[in-house]
Amino acid sequence: MAELQIRTLDTRDNDFDIQLTKLLAWESVSDQAVAQSVSEIIAAVRSRGDAALVEYSRQFDGLDIDSAAALEIPFQRLQEALQRIPTDQRQALEAAAKRVRQYHEHQNQQSWSYTEADGTVLGQQITAMERVGLYVPGGKATYPSSVLMNAVPAKVAGVDELIMVSPTPGGFVNDMVLAAAAIAGVDRVFTIGGAQAVAALAFGTESVPKVDKIVGPGNIYVATAKRQVFGSVGLDMIAGPSEILVVCDGQTNPDWIAMDLFSQAEHDEDAQSILLSPDAAFLDAVKTSMARLLPGLSRADIVRQSLAERGALVLVKDMEEVVALINRIAPEHLELSVEEPEALLPNIRHAGAIFMGRHTPEALGDYCAGPNHVLPTSGTARFSSPLGVYDFQKRSSLIQCSVSGASELAKTASVLARGESLTAHAISAEYRIQEEGNE
Amino acid sequence: MAELQIRTLDTRDNDFDIQLTKLLAWESVSDQAVAQSVSEIIAAVRSRGDAALVEYSRQFDGLDIDSAAALEIPFQRLQEALQRIPTDQRQALEAAAKRVRQYHEHQNQQSWSYTEADGTVLGQQITAMERVGLYVPGGKATYPSSVLMNAVPAKVAGVDELIMVSPTPGGFVNDMVLAAAAIAGVDRVFTIGGAQAVAALAFGTESVPKVDKIVGPGNIYVATAKRQVFGSVGLDMIAGPSEILVVCDGQTNPDWIAMDLFSQAEHDEDAQSILLSPDAAFLDAVKTSMARLLPGLSRADIVRQSLAERGALVLVKDMEEVVALINRIAPEHLELSVEEPEALLPNIRHAGAIFMGRHTPEALGDYCAGPNHVLPTSGTARFSSPLGVYDFQKRSSLIQCSVSGASELAKTASVLARGESLTAHAISAEYRIQEEGNE
Numbered sequence: 001m002a003e004l005q006i007r008t009l010d011t012r013d014n015d016f017d018i019q020l021t022k023l024l025a026w027e028s029v030s031d032q033a034v035a036q037s038v039s040e041i042i043a044a045v046r047s048r049g050d051a052a053l054v055e056y057s058r059q060f061d062g063l064d065i066d067s068a069a070a071l072e073i074p075f076q077r078l079q080e081a082l083q084r085i086p087t088d089q090r091q092a093l094e095a096a097a098k099r100v101r102q103y104h105e106h107q108n109q110q111s112w113s114y115t116e117a118d119g120t121v122l123g124q125q126i127t128a129m130e131r132v133g134l135y136v137p138g139g140k141a142t143y144p145s146s147v148l149m150n151a152v153p154a155k156v157a158g159v160d161e162l163i164m165v166s167p168t169p170g171g172f173v174n175d176m177v178l179a180a181a182a183i184a185g186v187d188r189v190f191t192i193g194g195a196q197a198v199a200a201l202a203f204g205t206e207s208v209p210k211v212d213k214i215v216g217p218g219n220i221y222v223a224t225a226k227r228q229v230f231g232s233v234g235l236d237m238i239a240g241p242s243e244i245l246v247v248c249d250g251q252t253n254p255d256w257i258a259m260d261l262f263s264q265a266e267h268d269e270d271a272q273s274i275l276l277s278p279d280a281a282f283l284d285a286v287k288t289s290m291a292r293l294l295p296g297l298s299r300a301d302i303v304r305q306s307l308a309e310r311g312a313l314v315l316v317k318d319m320e321e322v323v324a325l326i327n328r329i330a331p332e333h334l335e336l337s338v339e340e341p342e343a344l345l346p347n348i349r350h351a352g353a354i355f356m357g358r359h360t361p362e363a364l365g366d367y368c369a370g371p372n373h374v375l376p377t378s379g380t381a382r383f384s385s386p387l388g389v390y391d392f393q394k395r396s397s398l399i400q401c402s403v404s405g406a407s408e409l410a411k412t413a414s415v416l417a418r419g420e421s422l423t424a425h426a427i428s429a430e431y432r433i434q435e436e437g438n439e
Numbered sequence: 440m441a442e443l444q445i446r447t448l449d450t451r452d453n454d455f456d457i458q459l460t461k462l463l464a465w466e467s468v469s470d471q472a473v474a475q476s477v478s479e480i481i482a483a484v485r486s487r488g489d490a491a492l493v494e495y496s497r498q499f500d501g502l503d504i505d506s507a508a509a510l511e512i513p514f515q516r517l518q519e520a521l522q523r524i525p526t527d528q529r530q531a532l533e534a535a536a537k538r539v540r541q542y543h544e545h546q547n548q549q550s551w552s553y554t555e556a557d558g559t560v561l562g563q564q565i566t567a568m569e570r571v572g573l574y575v576p577g578g579k580a581t582y583p584s585s586v587l588m589n590a591v592p593a594k595v596a597g598v599d600e601l602i603m604v605s606p607t608p609g610g611f612v613n614d615m616v617l618a619a620a621a622i623a624g625v626d627r628v629f630t631i632g633g634a635q636a637v638a639a640l641a642f643g644t645e646s647v648p649k650v651d652k653i654v655g656p657g658n659i660y661v662a663t664a665k666r667q668v669f670g671s672v673g674l675d676m677i678a679g680p681s682e683i684l685v686v687c688d689g690q691t692n693p694d695w696i697a698m699d700l701f702s703q704a705e706h707d708e709d710a711q712s713i714l715l716s717p718d719a720a721f722l723d724a725v726k727t728s729m730a731r732l733l734p735g736l737s738r739a740d741i742v743r744q745s746l747a748e749r750g751a752l753v754l755v756k757d758m759e760e761v762v763a764l765i766n767r768i769a770p771e772h773l774e775l776s777v778e779e780p781e782a783l784l785p786n787i788r789h790a791g792a793i794f795m796g797r798h799t800p801e802a803l804g805d806y807c808a809g810p811n812h813v814l815p816t817s818g819t820a821r822f823s824s825p826l827g828v829y830d831f832q833k834r835s836s837l838i839q840c841s842v843s844g845a846s847e848l849a850k851t852a853s854v855l856a857r858g859e860s861l862t863a864h865a866i867s868a869e870y871r872i873q874e875e876g877n878e
Contacts, residue, residue: 092854099848103561106553112545121795122542122809127788129822143859176858212822230666231677234822238670256870262863298862341839349566353836356560359845359871360838363864367852370561371836383568383651383673385834395824397792397810399799400780406798409538413806415531419615420582423737424701425802431695432798 004291005308008283010315011325023274023312024329026240026378031220038224041195042202049205056196061138061169063191068207073178073189081178089176096368097148097183103370104156107389119402120409124395128158129234131209132392133201134186135216136177138167138193144180145366149373150215150387151184157392162186163211165201167193193218198225202233215374215387236387240378241270241310244362245331245351247322248286249338250279252358258289260335260361265306266299272310274329276322283313323347330381333362352381407434443730444747447722449754450764462713462751463768465679465817470659477663480634481641488644495635500577500608502630507646512617512628520617528615535807536587536622542809543595546828558841559848563834567597568673570648571831572640573625574655575616577606577632583619584805588812589654589826590623596831601625602650604640606632632657637664641672654813654826675826679817680709680749683801684770684790686761687725688777689718691797697728699774699800704745705738711749713768715761722752762786769820772801791820846873 009019044052050068057063057071065071082090113123132154136147147164154162164181168191181189190208192200198218204210213234214226223238244264248257261273277283290307294300316322323344326334330350338344341356348354352375355362366373374387401409410429417425448458483491489507496502496510504510521529552562571593575586586603593601603620607630620628629647631639637657643649652673653665662677683703687696700712716722729746733739755761762783765773769789777783780795787793791814794801805812813826840848849868856864 088854089858092851092858095851096855106551107563114545120808124546124810124825125784125787125793130788145855145859227666227669230669231819234819253870256867259863259867259870263861263867266861266863293866296862296866298860303863345564345837348564348835349569351835353838354564356837356839359842360840361845361867361871363852363856363868364840364845364848364871365836365838366864367855367868368848369559369838369840371563371838375836376833380670380673381833381835383833386563386836388834390829394815394820394822395827396787396790396820397804397814397825398784398795399792399804399808399810400795401799401803401808403798406803409803409807412531412534413802415527416535416584416806417802419528419531420584421737422702422705423735424698424705424742425805427732427735428695428698428702428800429802429806431692431698432800432803 004287004294004304006287006290006311006313008313008315011317011321023310024379034220034224038195038221038228042199042225042228045196045199045205046203050207053192053196053200053205053208056194057192060194061167063168063171068205071190071192071207073173073191075188078178078182078186078189081175082182085175085179090179093144093148093176093180093183096145097152099368099370100148100152100372101156104153104372104389107153108156109390109393113398116405118405118408120405121398121400123398125398126393126395128160128393129212130159131161131163131211132159133211133214134162134164135197135214135218135222136164136166137218139169142166142174142177144174144176145373146217147177147180147186148184151181151186153372153387153389154215154392155185157389159392161188161209163201163209164189165192165197167191167197195221195225198222198229202229213392215391236374236391237376237380237384241272242267242377243272243331244274244333244335245326245329246273246275246335246337247326248275248277248282249319250277250282251339252337254282254285254289255293256358256361257286257337258293261290261307261311262293262297262303263361263363264333265303265311266297269302269305270310271306273307274312274314276314276316276325278316278318280315283315287313319344326351330379332375332377332381335360335362350381352376352386403434406432443726443733443743445726445729445750445752447752447754450756450760462749463818473659473663477634477660477667481638481664481667484635484638484644485642489646492631492635492639492644492647495633496631499633500606502607502610507644510629510631510646512612512630514627517617517621517625517628520614521621524614524618529618532583532587532615532619532622535584536591538807538809539587539591539811540595543592543811543828546592547595548829548832552837555844557844557847559844560837560839562837564837565832565834567599567832568651569598570600570602570650571598572650572653573601573603574636574653574657574661575603575605576657578608581605581613581616583613583615584812585656586616586619586625587623590620590625592811592826592828593654593831594624596828598831600627600648602640602648603628604631604636606630606636634660634664637661637668641668652831654830675813675830676815676819676823680711681706681816682711682770683713683772683774684765684768685712685714685774685776686765687714687716687721688758689716689721690778691776693721693724693728694732695797695800696725696776697732700729700750701732701736701742702800702802703772704742704750705736708741708744709749710745712746713751713753715753715755715764717755717757719754722754726752758783765790769818771814771816771820772804774799774801789820791815791825842873845871
């Protein structure tokens with residue numbers, strides 16, 4: 001068996017900054033052939049609807065079907081899956097859904113308004129989207145936890161109808177995924193995937209209803225299709241490989257830290273696990289733990305490759321340097337395995353989710369702590385947020401001017417409109433000025 | 440002079456639904472040549488930085504410069520512009536900025552957390568983005584009000600540094616735009632535009648700092664460049680043509696309604712103005728007003744073309760039908776020129792901004808009422824919101840498990856992780872289970 005390989009860096013090295021930049025570099029491959037193929041699939045679904053979906057499902061997923069009706073999983077089938085899975089799995093899914101729901105209920109926004117002295121009312125009204133599409137990958141990376149994390153916030157937000165799509169290559173349907181859909185309140189499920197599923201949700205077909213927003217992860221075809229329908233339909237972010245930055249003061253059991261790093265690395269070969277510590281002996285201890293624990297993993301090969309290519313154990317000068325590195329990296333997952341994590345918090349500007357203390361491994365957040373596991377990757381925490389209720393609601397601005405309020409505002413608007421040479425704007429405002437004896 | 444042309448529709452017509460669909464249809468032209476050219480410009484700016492910016496500014500904007508230093512407007516120049524513009528314009532800009540700031544301060548989000556019975560803490564921390572880029576179109580469509588509407592919310596959100604870019608074809612600089620930038624708190628201004636400006640902001644050059652998010656409207660090159668850098672940097676929406684839906688019970692002065700419709704139509708030829716009323720005589724009166732008032736507008740030709748191509752006067756059965764049409768259209772601007780606009784509000788699901796009552800024309804909201812004038816267009820109010828403080832802040836999830844809390848959560852996580860065949864996740868969680876005597 002191949003040995004464990006993981007690079008060790010030291011912030012005191014002259015070329016540390018260059019090495020870190022190389023380590024963090026990630027750019028998704030933009031393939032012209034994929035873009036062309038996706039563009040053709042989208043055009044076909046837009047023009048031929050269900051007929052195109054049936055053809056692609058026969059071609060790509062090997063489904064032996066001849067009508068679009070066969071592409072919908074009857075609602076009853078979800079309940080059956082819930083009955084069929086082992087009791088401990090059902091209970092775990094229900095417990096996780098309950099905690100995710102509780103956390104996200106704290107995100108529900110309220111409409112508000114305020115009245116000014118002259119009677120003018122300003123505010124904003126919060127409403128939910130009507131219909132949302134949830135893409136769930138098929139095959140090897142089918143995660144029931146992702147169904148919960150995407151569907152529960154949508155339902156908490158008040159979305160009327162949640163349409164799930166998931167390819168079923170060879171007709172294989174994952175019962176735990178269907179059970180999670182039942183628990184999360186998914187309304188309809190179609191066994192379609194790839195760019196054709198994105199197109200069907202974005203534009204609608206005879207069978208698949210058009211949605212307002214599409215969420216959920218997918219492969220390069222799905223990501224490319226999302227990019228191409230951008231603007232016609234709402235989208236969540238396009239996720240890169242998953243990553244974790246663990247910070248440890250050297251006082252946590254090194255086996256724990258090793259396994260926390262593994263739990264990220266096992267996602268896929270491109271995943272990234274980085275450990276920062278001011279304690280060189282501790283970094284050695286973690287490396288020793290890793291070498292010992294690696295063979296016990298079911299996905300040891302993926303972990304080995306991920307750590308060799310994108311992992312790092314980094315010796316830092318002190319905990320102050322740590323904060324600067326955190327903000328530079330803007331990690332998707334940040335684990336603060338230190339004595340007083342709350343002391344670091346006020347200085348942390350960029351991170352998707354922050355796991356605080358020795359007893360808060362990322363794995364708890366991935367499944368059931370409550371916050372969402374759909375998080376900004378590849379440094380995009382600088383400008384993006386975890387998926388949440390906010391992503392399924394929207395705001396409408398409210399403006400109701402009193403007669404005197406309008407009159408005052410109109411004077412300002414008139415000057416600015418004329419400064420922009422927009423005469424109709426100016427006159428429309430001026431009609432509401434009172435002193436001239438209007439109405 | 441050409442006569443006023445505007446289509447009249449009646450919801451009772453058999454083909455009304457088809458006519459409405461045609462009227463609302465809008466798809467931005469996706470031009471392969473533009474995409475190719477933008478892609479080359481972005482690659483050049485990424486690889487050659489300032490040198491490429493200087494070349495493009497010479498080529499596209501006719502600037503006689505030979506170094507990138509000449510592309511930055513000294514900060515002092517903004518203050519000079521503020522002194523130089525007419526006093527009434529300065530006062531109007533300051534009054535508008537003050538009201539926009541006051542409204543947006545209501546949007547500031549607070550971090551929160553809650554502690555569960557076992558001591559586990561869950562929450563979310565709100566932080567501002569560090570650096571934001573603001574694109575301001577040059578030439579004919581240079582709007583100081585847009586500078587305020589984009590810059591003020593960013594500053595209210597707590598953004599550290601606001602970088603404005605705006606092309607200055609032939610070296611022409613609009614003093615009112617610079618004055619608005621000074622009032623709004625813009626930190627640096629570069630005279631660059633087009634795809635090269637978007638690339639510079641997204642990736643940084645020697646002179647132009649890389650930003651976390653780019654906001655602000657632009658032409659097809661700017662929109663295409665934004666689409667191409669999607670993922671590397673945060674973006675606001677890509678706006679379509681502006682539109683208004685006016686609802687009137689027939690009791691507002693028809694001149695007012697005519698001018699409110701004009702104020703939208705004068706933006707550009709693709710802008711859309713639609714009036715709904717249950718009163719056929721009132722629709723006629725508005726049309727008469729329009730014909731009389733049109734010649735007095737400075738942009739009469741644009742208004743005439745916009746109304747002929749995309750405008751409509753629609754006779755509806757009753758006010759109940761109106762609500763269904765509003766939600767179907769999901770207008771950017773909705774003006775409820777009726778006696779009791781608040782009665783309609785609870786049933787309005789999709790609209791960017793709602794202008795309530797006869798004394799609240801859109802023009803007041805465009806400049807100075809307080810809410811943002813950057814709004815979702817072309818029906819995207821189904822899934823998007825007005826620009827706001829939210830667009831310049833982000834959330835980090837907080838999870839701090841107590842020892843006993845972690846132990847309970849770990850049992851659930853373990854079952855789910857093993858159900859997903861993610862062993863490292865499972866073991867990482869199981870290490871935190873107490874009953875086995877771990878630490």
